[in-house]
Amino acid sequence: MKRPLIFAVAAVLLSCGGAAYVNREPLTLDYLGARTLKRTLAEQQALLQPFIQISTPTVGAAPYPAVIQFHGCAGYSADFMDQWAKRATDLGFAVIAVDSNSPRGLDRETALSSVCKGKLLLGQERAGDVVAALDIALQRDDIDKAHIVLAGWSHGAWSVMDYLALTAAGKRPPSLRDAPTPAGIAGAVLFYPYCGAGTWSRVHRWKADVDTLAFVAGKDTVVDGAECRGRFEKLRRDGAAIDLIYYENADHVFDNESLVGGPYEHYYDADYAADAARRYDAYLERVRARR
Numbered sequence: 001m002k003r004p005l006i007f008a009v010a011a012v013l014l015s016c017g018g019a020a021y022v023n024r025e026p027l028t029l030d031y032l033g034a035r036t037l038k039r040t041l042a043e044q045q046a047l048l049q050p051f052i053q054i055s056t057p058t059v060g061a062a063p064y065p066a067v068i069q070f071h072g073c074a075g076y077s078a079d080f081m082d083q084w085a086k087r088a089t090d091l092g093f094a095v096i097a098v099d100s101n102s103p104r105g106l107d108r109e110t111a112l113s114s115v116c117k118g119k120l121l122l123g124q125e126r127a128g129d130v131v132a133a134l135d136i137a138l139q140r141d142d143i144d145k146a147h148i149v150l151a152g153w154s155h156g157a158w159s160v161m162d163y164l165a166l167t168a169a170g171k172r173p174p175s176l177r178d179a180p181t182p183a184g185i186a187g188a189v190l191f192y193p194y195c196g197a198g199t200w201s202r203v204h205r206w207k208a209d210v211d212t213l214a215f216v217a218g219k220d221t222v223v224d225g226a227e228c229r230g231r232f233e234k235l236r237r238d239g240a241a242i243d244l245i246y247y248e249n250a251d252h253v254f255d256n257e258s259l260v261g262g263p264y265e266h267y268y269d270a271d272y273a274a275d276a277a278r279r280y281d282a283y284l285e286r287v288r289a290r291r
Contacts (some may be wrong), residue, residue, distance in 0.1 A: 033174025070156030128175030176208030
């Protein structure tokens with residue numbers, strides 16, 4: 001995902017010269033958005049609903065604060081998502097885990113060659129899943145509407161970031177024909193997102209009231225960690241409330257304990273994972289205590 005292929009169409013826009021050249025990135029994203037398959041909010045929710053896992057807290061009473069989880073580009077990994085869901089439910093949060101790939105017929109191999117390469121399901125398109133899942137959460141009587149956190153890993157974090165940037169700009173995701181008035185959220189947690197060309201956060205700043213916890217891996221071999229660090233630092237200078245955690249020697253998916261014993265075990269780092277878990281817990285505790 002370091003070098004997505006979505007900007008091949010930029011050559012068409014560059015030929016326009018002038019303003020098109022200066023504004024080529026938002027123009028390209030708008031062009032790609034216009035070509036995106038569009039659904040109503042109800043259709044988007046019907047697409048996702050069979051592939052949403054909801055976990056209830058092990059402590060506390062309804063209405064519960066909630067975390068809505070969005071997986072990486074390769075697809076939903078139950079073991080990985082469950083390890084983070086358990087942390088949240090143990091702290092009294094409900095968890096709504098969204099599988100974006102399965103309802104679109106994207107298995108792991110297809111996703112690796114398409115979604116992870118920026119050919120399908122860009123962040124701005126998947127931001128429609130964020131809107132749909134957030135609306136599903138808001139319709140539930142057992143969810144505390146004032147304490148909902150969006151959490152994304154890699155491509156999922158890109159999608160959450162695009163949702164935040166588009167919402168701040170008064171735009172709806174291009175995958176939706178309609179959308180409710182954007183709801184306020186308690187915050188966002190972002191693990192090693194893609195922050196390069198094709199992300200709306202390069203164009204629009206976020207609202208200052210989104211309490212964000214962001215993890216960036218300094219030796220990320222999948223996305224450009226330095227670029228992401230710079231992006232978050234700029235957003236902070238623009239007023240966004242971002243707690244940026246930079247792990248200098250971490251790689252992508254450093255927190256995925258389910259990789260242990262497999263061919264990708266080298267990505268996992270127990271020390272960084274433990275520190276991230278501690279910070280994640282403290283963040284959720286802070287959100288829950290907020291009135």
